[in-house]
Amino acid sequence: MSVFKITEENFEEEVMNVDKPVLIDFYADWCGPCKMMSPIIDEIAEELGDTAKVGKCNTDENLGLAQKFNIMSIPTVMIFKSGNIEKTFVGVTDKQQIIETLK
Amino acid sequence: MHDIIIIGAGPAGVSSGLYAKRAGANVLILYYGESNLEKATKIENYYGFINGIDGKKLYNNGLEQAKNLGIEVKNEEVLNIKKINEQFIVKTENKEYTAKSVIIATGNKKLRPNIKGVTQFEGKGISYCAICDGFFYRNKNVVVIGNGKFAISEANDLKNIVNNVKILTNGLEMENTSEFEIVTQKIKEIHGDERVKKIEFEDGNTIDVDGIFIALGQAGGSDFAKKIGLMLNKDNIIVDENMKTNIDGLYSCGDATGGLLQVCKAVYDGAKAGLSAVKYVKNK
Numbered sequence: 001m002s003v004f005k006i007t008e009e010n011f012e013e014e015v016m017n018v019d020k021p022v023l024i025d026f027y028a029d030w031c032g033p034c035k036m037m038s039p040i041i042d043e044i045a046e047e048l049g050d051t052a053k054v055g056k057c058n059t060d061e062n063l064g065l066a067q068k069f070n071i072m073s074i075p076t077v078m079i080f081k082s083g084n085i086e087k088t089f090v091g092v093t094d095k096q097q098i099i100e101t102l103k
Numbered sequence: 104m105h106d107i108i109i110i111g112a113g114p115a116g117v118s119s120g121l122y123a124k125r126a127g128a129n130v131l132i133l134y135y136g137e138s139n140l141e142k143a144t145k146i147e148n149y150y151g152f153i154n155g156i157d158g159k160k161l162y163n164n165g166l167e168q169a170k171n172l173g174i175e176v177k178n179e180e181v182l183n184i185k186k187i188n189e190q191f192i193v194k195t196e197n198k199e200y201t202a203k204s205v206i207i208a209t210g211n212k213k214l215r216p217n218i219k220g221v222t223q224f225e226g227k228g229i230s231y232c233a234i235c236d237g238f239f240y241r242n243k244n245v246v247v248i249g250n251g252k253f254a255i256s257e258a259n260d261l262k263n264i265v266n267n268v269k270i271l272t273n274g275l276e277m278e279n280t281s282e283f284e285i286v287t288q289k290i291k292e293i294h295g296d297e298r299v300k301k302i303e304f305e306d307g308n309t310i311d312v313d314g315i316f317i318a319l320g321q322a323g324g325s326d327f328a329k330k331i332g333l334m335l336n337k338d339n340i341i342v343d344e345n346m347k348t349n350i351d352g353l354y355s356c357g358d359a360t361g362g363l364l365q366v367c368k369a370v371y372d373g374a375k376a377g378l379s380a381v382k383y384v385k386n387k
Contacts, residue, residue, distance in 0.1 A: 031235040032185055036332030036350060060238070070297055072239045072314070073226045075332075090226030092332045092349070 003045045006057040008064050014055060016083040021102045022053045026069075026076045028060045033092050037075040040095050044102070052102045105131045106384045107377075108193050108202040110181050110327075113138040114366045115357025116208030117165040118373025119380070120174045123206075126381040131200060132169060133193065135180035136321050138162050139210050139358065140366065149366050161366070181209075182256040183234075184327050186350060189387075196252055203387055204352045204380040207340060208373065211358040212323025214338050216248055216273060220293030221317070228299025229315050231329035233260035236314075242266045243313035246302065247283075248290070250275040250320060257318040258283050265314075271302070286310075324359035336361065346376035354380050 006014060006024055015022045025041045027034035038056070045054035059066040059074060069078060069085070077089040079101050087101045107123050109116045112134035124130045140146075143158025170176055179195040184205060186192075193200045214231065215221050221229055230236040233247075237260060245265050247258045250272040258281065261268045270277070274289035288304040293315065295301070303309045318326065325338045334341045334349045339361030346354045356372035358364050 028235075028238065030238075031232075032330060033232065033235060033332030035186075066239070070227065072228055072298065073230050073232075073236045076226060088226070091329065092334055094334060 003042060004053070004055045006055040006062070006065070008062050011065060014053070015080055018053060019082070020050075020052055021086070022055065022080040023098070023102060024078050024080065025054075025056045026059050026066060026071045026078070027056060027074055028058065030060075031074050034075045037077070037092050040092075040098075041077070043095060044098055047099065048102060104190070105129050105175075105200065105202040107131070107204045107206060107380045108133060108191065108200055109206045109208055110134070110184075110193070111138075111208035111210060111357070111359075112166055112169070112176065113140050113162065113208060113210060113357060113369060114165060115359070115369035115373040115376070116206070117169045118370045119206045119208060119354075119356055119377035120169050120373075121172060122374045122377030123381050124169075124172050124174050126378065128381050128384060130174050131202070132174055132176045133179050133181050133195065133200070134176070135178060139364075146366060180252055180321060181327075182253055182322055184331050184353075186331060186353070189352070191352065196256075203384045204354070206346075206376045206380055207324045207327055207348075207353070207355040207359055208357045208369075208376070209323045209327075209359050211361070211364065212321075212325050212338060213319070214317070214325035214329070214335070216290075216317065216319055218248075218273065218290050218293060220295070220299075224293055224295055224299045224315075227297065228295060228313065229293070229317065231317050231326065233257040233316050233318075234330065236316075237261045237264045240265050240314040244268075244311065245314035245316060246271045246286075246310075246312050247316045247318050248273055249318035250277040251318075253320065253322040253326070254318040255281045255283065256322075257316050261316065324355060344375075345379040346372055347379060352380075352383055 079087045106128040109132045140162040147155035183194040191205045269284045340355040354376040356376035357369035
């Protein structure tokens with residue numbers, strides 16, 4: 001499944017009102033480690049296919065969302081299940097570790 | 104631009120330099136501070152020295168060997184590494200160098216200070232990268248925990264974003280060559296709830312803070328890892344059998360990668376990293 005863009009406008013619809021696990025990668029363009037995390041997120045989306053939704057949220061453009069979820073370090077990857085935060089990973093994280101929580 | 108920049112001049116760094124230089128690469132070694140090898144009074148388990156060898160002598164021999172082979176060697180402290188458009192930028196206090204490939208051979212470096220609350224508040228007010236996370240502390244009060252040029256460099260990256268930045272040395276001495284207020288009291292604990300709120304010193308005093316940036320002593324492998332996005336296992340950089348990290352063109356070797364903290368292992372790692380980096384540069 002392709003990676004979609006999470007914004008303050010579509011958050012409710014794309015994350016809260018879905019019945020499968022949702023991954024959100026909070027990032028910013030100036031952040032070096034975020035650039036290393038980005039291809040890992042793409043691979044996760046590819047591997048999981050339709051079983052989970054995978055999105056990326058630019059914290060610079062969506063500061064409200066970053067504040068809502070207390071994001072203070074990037075990259076931060078959050079896993080949502082039924083609209084609740086299931087798990088948070090701060091910093092560049094191994095692909096398998098993230099995939100395990102999405103199953 | 105250099106083909107390969109090696110950070111560290113211990114047995115891993117120099118060994119990687121020797122192999123890379125002999126394979127035809129244009130190599131620069133940047134090093135600063137005292138290597139762990141220099142501190143070893145006598146090494147008696149390294150191959151070929153009948154009566155053992157003094158650690159400092161072995162270290163200096165390595166450095167001389169690198170210079171004799173024509174490797175450029177500079178005594179400068181590296182403060183940051185970035186990768187932009189397939190090119191590495193290695194920043195020291197006053198200069199920036201560029202390279203196609205970088206080898207981190209900085210020895211083992213503890214990332215976290217031994218202060219209660221540090222691990223608990225990681226991602227909740229504790230950060231290891233001012234450039235990455237400074238943005239979240241706009242107009243807030245932050246501190247940098249550290250006691251050297253590395254801490255000053257991080258404070259400099261923060262000063263135009265935040266309201267106030269102080270440097271906390273946690274009981275260590277620091278020559279202040281900067282504009283920042285330096286607090287030398289020893290820290291007892293970091294307090295907060297959902298996020299960091301205050302720092303308690305051993306003398307009972309407290310200060311309110313919104314964010315804490317960690318930049319202990321001299322920047323090492325684990326610090327660079329946090330800034331560029333390398334994967335760590337505790338404080339050790341994760342590499343494959345070719346000493347490659349999770350970032351293309353970036354290699355690490357010796358104590359920085361953990362395992363046996365021995366010269367023999369560092370020399371092997373260095374040789375492998377040097378050859379791998381040369382292969383990478385030639386295929387570019």
